[in-house]
Amino acid sequence: MIDVHTRMPVAVLSLNPAVDITYEIPQLVADQKVHALASRYDPGGNGINVGRALKRLDAQACTFCVVAGEIGRFLRHQLDAQLDQVSYLEVKGETRINGTILENLTGAQFEVSGVGPEVSTRQWEDLLDRFVTHCSNGLGIITGSLQPDLPRDLYAQAVRRLRAAGGQAVVDSHDELLRNAIDAQPFLIKPNRFELENLTGQPLRNLQDIVREARHLQERGATWV
Template identity: 60%
Template sequence: MTTQMLKKASQPIGTLSLNPAVDMTYEIPNLLKDQKVHATATRFDPGGNGINVGRALKRLETVAQNHCMIAGEIGLFLKRLLAKELDDVHYEEVVGETRINGTFIEQSPPAQYEISGIGPEIPPLQLNTLLERFIDHSVKGFGVLTGSLQQNLPLTLYADLARRIAEGGGRAVVDTHGEALRHAIDAQPFLIKPNRYEFETLLGRPLEHIEMVATEARALQRRGIEYICVSLGAEGALLTGPDNTCYAVAPTVPIRSSVGAGDSMAAALVAAFARGATPLEALRLGVACATGTVTQPGTELFFPTDIDLYFDSIVIRQLDI
């Protein structure tokens, strides 16, 4: 099924990375206060949500045009890393330094700590150049708006871009959090993909059961969003659309690192919908890709072989909500 799906022609897809990063991952035995700890493994990966979506799309044999802001020596390092990962990247360079994100994976007790760096400010000229190029491509198909925004950018930016994509005939996909997500919802994008914590934060209350998540997703979907996917970590994911709500149970696998799992799911959903797949096929592909990603170290993503390994074992049930 996955092979047949991914052989179909895809609509054009654009990704936007306003605040990319070099991801640095350390695996350590345990953290000790005020003591030096020696890593058992270290790796550097190109990072940032938009970058990860682009990387995942390529592994899904899906052509995407990627639009990325870089700065300084770290930006040049990121550019070299991306040369191995992405084929079609359009860069704008600004003054400052591309951020470095840190992930510390503790082995005993098992824990993961993530630190997000601060990216450079983006001047209006470079911002507009990058955004116009992104919009011109995304109105032909899908535009993926994901990740954090620099401090000098308005929290309404993704909402504004989602409206422009829709007005041009395209479909906006938004995967962000906080006020940026709240504003984006008002723009009625085609798809949003918060994780459970982001969804609970948006609503201002905990959602203890899958049925509670489904009920709130349905209420939000009726505000004009075509699809809402809530990723649930090891529990899987839920997809609410015009016709039904489906819940996919994730396979049980050893977790190495969860970084990039949500981006892998977002990419899979876009890759599926851009090929005219059904919501069930899109959800199954999303959970398969996310499952493959959590078995990898650092911010390494799934491999195509992971999809075949997990796709058919994912159980999906329809919720009467």
């Protein structure tokens, strides 16, 4: 069990970060150009968002992330200004761009998620080595989407390696990535209700249902749900 009174090494793994672009528009019109009322650019991806949140909480953490191309250089510029400690892995290609459109007329939000650059086995294993080394005997947060070519048990591998090094793994993911990671016995997972329903294959209509299925996940290996 982790001693919460001890300052421990904390690391965040983000294999597919992004630059998030948000446009506020009056209304989407098919086949016509729409001029934005406002726009903004933010560093994105779940892992990056966790790193930014830890910074606001005054928690000392290092974010390990993949960057590529000109978009990657722009992302690095943003992260260097917003995070205290970042370890980068540079690969070929381009860091992904995620787009969000906020439509004032209806209040609807439209989101498009980019793909991200290819990462070789040697490259992601190198980043994982650095991540585990940093947070051995500490806390490692494993979250965010993966590029399509990366193995679906990568998060499970990260959990096992971190546990073997004496650390504790927090996994925030969904579907197959989370399902595999649970079998590797992470310290904590945080599925929302929709993600929990996907894991169990059944609707969870009340708190009793949710607690029952959370207990089942603990029996499978997750210490905290």
